[in-house]
Amino acid sequence: MGWTDPVRPHGGGRLSVRTTTRETMHRRTKAKAWRYGIYAVTIAVILVIVLKADWGKLQEAFFDPQIFADQFPKIITQAARNTLIFTFFGFSGGLALGLLLALMRLSSIKPYRWAASTYIEIFRGLPALITIILIGFVLPIALGVRLPGTYTAGSTALAMVTGAYLAETIRAGIEAVPRGQMEAARSLGMGYGQSMKTIIIPQAFRIILPALTNELVILLKDTSLLFVLGTTGATIELTKFARDSVGDTFNGTPLVAAALVYLAITLPLTRAAAYLERRGRKSR
Amino acid sequence: MTDTDDQHEQPEHHGHHPHVPHRHHDFDEHESVPVGVPAIALVGLTKSFGDLEVLKGIDLEIEPGEVVCVIGPSGSGKSTLLRCVNRLEEPTAGQVLIEGVDITDPHTDLDAMRTRIGMVFQSFNLFGHLSVRDNLCIAQRKVLKRHKHAAEAKAEEVLARVGLSEKIDEYPARLSGGQQQRVAIARALAMDPDMMLFDEATSALDPELVGEVLAVMRSLAESGMTMMVVTHEMHFARRVADRVVFMDGGFIVEQGPPDAVLGDPQHERTQRFLRQVNER
Numbered sequence: 001m002g003w004t005d006p007v008r009p010h011g012g013g014r015l016s017v018r019t020t021t022r023e024t025m026h027r028r029t030k031a032k033a034w035r036y037g038i039y040a041v042t043i044a045v046i047l048v049i050v051l052k053a054d055w056g057k058l059q060e061a062f063f064d065p066q067i068f069a070d071q072f073p074k075i076i077t078q079a080a081r082n083t084l085i086f087t088f089f090g091f092s093g094g095l096a097l098g099l100l101l102a103l104m105r106l107s108s109i110k111p112y113r114w115a116a117s118t119y120i121e122i123f124r125g126l127p128a129l130i131t132i133i134l135i136g137f138v139l140p141i142a143l144g145v146r147l148p149g150t151y152t153a154g155s156t157a158l159a160m161v162t163g164a165y166l167a168e169t170i171r172a173g174i175e176a177v178p179r180g181q182m183e184a185a186r187s188l189g190m191g192y193g194q195s196m197k198t199i200i201i202p203q204a205f206r207i208i209l210p211a212l213t214n215e216l217v218i219l220l221k222d223t224s225l226l227f228v229l230g231t232t233g234a235t236i237e238l239t240k241f242a243r244d245s246v247g248d249t250f251n252g253t254p255l256v257a258a259a260l261v262y263l264a265i266t267l268p269l270t271r272a273a274a275y276l277e278r279r280g281r282k283s284r
Numbered sequence: 285m286t287d288t289d290d291q292h293e294q295p296e297h298h299g300h301h302p303h304v305p306h307r308h309h310d311f312d313e314h315e316s317v318p319v320g321v322p323a324i325a326l327v328g329l330t331k332s333f334g335d336l337e338v339l340k341g342i343d344l345e346i347e348p349g350e351v352v353c354v355i356g357p358s359g360s361g362k363s364t365l366l367r368c369v370n371r372l373e374e375p376t377a378g379q380v381l382i383e384g385v386d387i388t389d390p391h392t393d394l395d396a397m398r399t400r401i402g403m404v405f406q407s408f409n410l411f412g413h414l415s416v417r418d419n420l421c422i423a424q425r426k427v428l429k430r431h432k433h434a435a436e437a438k439a440e441e442v443l444a445r446v447g448l449s450e451k452i453d454e455y456p457a458r459l460s461g462g463q464q465q466r467v468a469i470a471r472a473l474a475m476d477p478d479m480m481l482f483d484e485a486t487s488a489l490d491p492e493l494v495g496e497v498l499a500v501m502r503s504l505a506e507s508g509m510t511m512m513v514v515t516h517e518m519h520f521a522r523r524v525a526d527r528v529v530f531m532d533g534g535f536i537v538e539q540g541p542p543d544a545v546l547g548d549p550q551h552e553r554t555q556r557f558l559r560q561v562n563e564r
């Protein structure tokens with residue numbers, strides 16, 4: 001049975017070549033008709049929106065030049081700055097933690113492997129919001145543990161989540177370095193740790209550079225989750241800033257401004273990741 | 285429990301090329317090795333991968349300055365044997381003595397011993413993220429703790445020796461296979477090893493590039509380097525080796541001077557292997 005199936009036309013049984021061809025054609029025409037139908041509906045919807053929309057009102061609600069101008073310079077000097085600070089600390093911490101977890105997962109010592117796997121599974125399985133609330137709220141309230149420093153709680157929570165994701169990325173990178181590299185290093189008298197540090201890890205990071213850039217973009221967007229910590233003044237980041245501003249002005253323009261700032265940061269990064277990926281594929 | 289041919293147990297050093305049984309490197313940094321101690325001595329060496337017993341009791345001694353070629357059919361355990369010599373592979377039982385020091389002893393400083401044993405791999409294994417210069421310097425700096433200038437001077441010296449001085453600033457990916465393998469040999473030489481292991485150093489190369497690597501290996505042999513060479517190049521073995529070791533099924537079946545083992549093999553398995561090689 002199994003192996004004869006693929007030569008049979010899809011569920012057609014014993015059909016002559018002619019009927020099969022005609023049936024295929026029929027199916028194709030039907031698919032075509034569907035596609036054109038969808039195009040037509042899409043165009044119709046766009047037309048209705050363009051013709052019926054109240055452009056004046058939309059512009060007023062989302063593109064008010066005065067409100068837009070009012071967002072500056074604070075949206076940059078305060079909000080974007082804080083977003084970048086949280087991203088920086090979250091990513092640095094995540095990299096360090098991820099590297100440590102990756103090395104533990106590759107260790108020959110079983111408890112290390114076990115501990116790292118457990119951590120990774122838990123923090124990848126939980127919503128980032130839970131971790132943020134845990135570090136920022138539950139620890140201070142339930143245990144009286146308050147992390148010192150303005151950015152510490154938020155950055156720590158983000159680093160804990162990012163570290164779990166990066167651990168798997170870094171481990172995959174290390175495993176992608178050919179085994180012969182380690183053997184060559186060891187045969188020259190370099191120790192395991194030294195070989196890892198000077199030979200394997202640098203090459204692993206080259207391999208995973210596009211993936212790291214994507215993780216960075218994801219983290220940058222996840223800083224918006226920090227609004228639950230009631231970030232104000234010193235720590236307010238882009239999303240909270242925009243939301244507060246929308247509340248003050250009863251207008252959508254601050255949100256649009258924040259969106260543009262996000263895109264101004266993330267688009268170059270995603271382009272860079274795509275470029276690195278293409279270059280990586282070519283060089284291999 | 286070896287299958288060794290006793291008749292050929294003692295290596296001969298009366299070849300017509302200038303192999304000196306003692307080393308005459310001008311750069312020996314190690315404490316001198318007692319006279320009469322073999323460079324490599326394998327005693328009752330066995331190695332199993334799970335249920336598969338790959339080495340079934342190998343006894344082999346290699347004298348300083350000696351060039352030993354190991355031949356044998358695919359899967360006979362040649363690579364495994366070579367990798368046991370610097371413990372890239374953990375022997376299941378038996379001893380590996382390097383210049384009289386047992387490296388299977390857990391108290392031995394394995395990393396220090398490995399600096400005395402250069403190894404060249406079939407797949408070159410140059411460090412792809414480093415220039416040729418850094419490939420040659422990194423272990424000198426990190427392991428031997430040589431200063432930058434000393435390491436670079438040594439790098440230039442060994443690179444000249446393999447005829448690639450002009451490639452010092454290149455990256456490995458921009459070199460031909462033959463050039464990469466010569467750099468890999470230079471990288472091992474930069475550590476001033478007392479002996480060199482070669483595991484099918486030319487098998488991954490296009491035929492037209494094999495010659496340049498064999499020429500480097502040959503000049504190394506002529507300079508008095510102790511060498512253990514796993515190879516399929518019978519011409520090289522015949523011309524350069526002091527001794528040829530034929531392995532099959534995890535045993536040393538036969539060993540002796542190249543003319544004897546390659547020209548007039550005593551064992552049926554050796555004869556069969558050589559017949560197959562020559563037909564190719």
Ligand SMILES: Nc1ncnc2c1ncn2[C@@H]1O[C@H](COP(=O)(O)OP(=O)(O)OP(=O)(O)O)[C@@H](O)[C@H]1O
Pocket residue numbers: 333336338356357358359360361362363364365
């Ligand atoms: N890491 C390993 N795990 C399991 N089996 C292995 C491993 N390395 C080698 N072997 C097995 O050990 C046997 C000997 O392998 P080895 O590489 O030493 O042979 P070889 O003589 O070098 O062969 P070739 O001429 O093909 O290189 C083979 O059957 C091989 O499959």
Ligand SMILES: [Mg+2]
Pocket residue numbers: 362363364484
């Ligand atoms: Mg082999």
